[in-house]
Amino acid sequence: MERVVLVTGASGGVGLALCRRLLGEDGRIHLCLACRNAQKAEATRDLVLQEYPAAQVSTVEVDLGNLASVLRAAQELRCRFQHLDFVYLNAGIMPNPHVNFKALWKGLLTGRLLHMLTTAEGVMTQTDRLNGDGLQEVFTTNLFGHFILIRQLESLLCGNEKPSRLIWTSSSNARESAFSLSDYQHAKGQESYSSSKYATDLTSVVLNRKFNKQGLYSSVVCPGLVMSNMTFKILPVFLWVLLMPIMFLVWLFKQKPEYLDPLVKYHSCTSGLGKNFVEPRKLDVDEETAEKFYQKLLELEGQTLEKYGDLLD
Ligand SMILES: NC(=O)C1=CN([C@@H]2O[C@H](COP(=O)(O)OP(=O)(O)OC[C@H]3O[C@@H](n4cnc5c(N)ncnc54)[C@H](OP(=O)(O)O)[C@@H]3O)[C@@H](O)[C@H]2O)C=CC1
Numbered sequence: 001m002e003r004v005v006l007v008t009g010a011s012g013g014v015g016l017a018l019c020r021r022l023l024g025e026d027g028r029i030h031l032c033l034a035c036r037n038a039q040k041a042e043a044t045r046d047l048v049l050q051e052y053p054a055a056q057v058s059t060v061e062v063d064l065g066n067l068a069s070v071l072r073a074a075q076e077l078r079c080r081f082q083h084l085d086f087v088y089l090n091a092g093i094m095p096n097p098h099v100n101f102k103a104l105w106k107g108l109l110t111g112r113l114l115h116m117l118t119t120a121e122g123v124m125t126q127t128d129r130l131n132g133d134g135l136q137e138v139f140t141t142n143l144f145g146h147f148i149l150i151r152q153l154e155s156l157l158c159g160n161e162k163p164s165r166l167i168w169t170s171s172s173n174a175r176e177s178a179f180s181l182s183d184y185q186h187a188k189g190q191e192s193y194s195s196s197k198y199a200t201d202l203t204s205v206v207l208n209r210k211f212n213k214q215g216l217y218s219s220v221v222c223p224g225l226v227m228s229n230m231t232f233k234i235l236p237v238f239l240w241v242l243l244m245p246i247m248f249l250v251w252l253f254k255q256k257p258e259y260l261d262p263l264v265k266y267h268s269c270t271s272g273l274g275k276n277f278v279e280p281r282k283l284d285v286d287e288e289t290a291e292k293f294y295q296k297l298l299e300l301e302g303q304t305l306e307k308y309g310d311l312l313d
Pocket residue numbers: 008009010011012013014015034035036037040062063064065066090091092093141169170171172222223224225226227228229230231
């Protein structure tokens with residue numbers, strides 16, 4: 001049976017690099033590119049087919065910040081596939097990024113600069129807004145849209161002969177102090193990105209608890225600092241060229257899902273000599289909070305499904 005791999009946010013940056021890498025490793029997979037823009041999806045398909053002409057590549061349209069679109073895409077995927085082996089939950093946004101250079105300067109004086117340069121702790125703020133569903137846009141795009149997607153794809157992910165894998169693109173910027181259960185969508189703060197990535201870590205932990213027995217495994221990865229549209233909105237290209245070497249996403253295709261530690265985030269790193277390696281770092285999450293957060297997601301899922309009942313089978 002062919003292996004089916006779904007990648008969200010495949011039209012650029014980390015997602016596109018990942019697609020190329022996946023096809024480079026195993027040209028026999030069926031790769032499904034999940035993109036919000038149909039034209040970009042087709043252009044991406046053409047691009048990867050130029051490189052891998054024999055590859056099986058399809059596209060599906062999904063705007064993860066729009067729950068009706070997510071439900072429609074899930075329905076489409078259920079019609080097309082019997083199972084999904086790997087789902088890379090990669091699409092993400094960081095709207096209106098703002099760098100606090102004063103904090104960086106303070107970090108230099110207090111010896112925290114290195115930590116700040118790898119985690120952006122205390123360095124970045126964003127301005128978020130409500131989407132058409134009345135939910136915070138960053139929370140919905142980075143986490144909740146993906147959550148609804150996989151919940152709707154449960155029949156393709158659970159109870160199959162071979163285990164299925166979810167791989168979330170999280171971030172070293174995921175921070176507990178940016179997240180609060182009472183404001184899990186981060187409507188009140190200015191670190192919606194950090195909060196959404198922490199929520200991602202929590203969700204992955206709890207998904208393992210709920211679904212490992214049914215053969216679904218979830219892990220979080222951090223691609224390091226990658227030059228992409230996201231980072232080019234933070235600083236101009238020339239500054240990046242001066243500041244940092246590009247770090248590549250190292251994915252986990254070859255490992256057995258059962259061996260992955262659900263309480264670990266896999267960080268892609270590069271040594272000073274340019275050698276790429278993966279460093280597992282313990283997730284800063286407590287399982288009780290993860291469980292409570294999961295209940296909140298289920299509540300919100302209930303409301304979403306009630307609202308969009310007509311889009312369900
Ligand atoms: N760049 C970095 O340094 C780091 C990035 N990450 C994470 O990596 C992931 C990819 O980011 P990166 O490649 O850097 O950023 P890019 O902005 O280059 O790519 C983001 C991708 O997500 C897609 N996307 C954005 N919003 C939506 C949406 N509403 N529905 C569907 N797709 C959407 C974009 O589609 P479109 O082309 O239509 O805009 C694009 O394909 C994100 O989750 C990010 O948080 C984590 C750590 C570091």
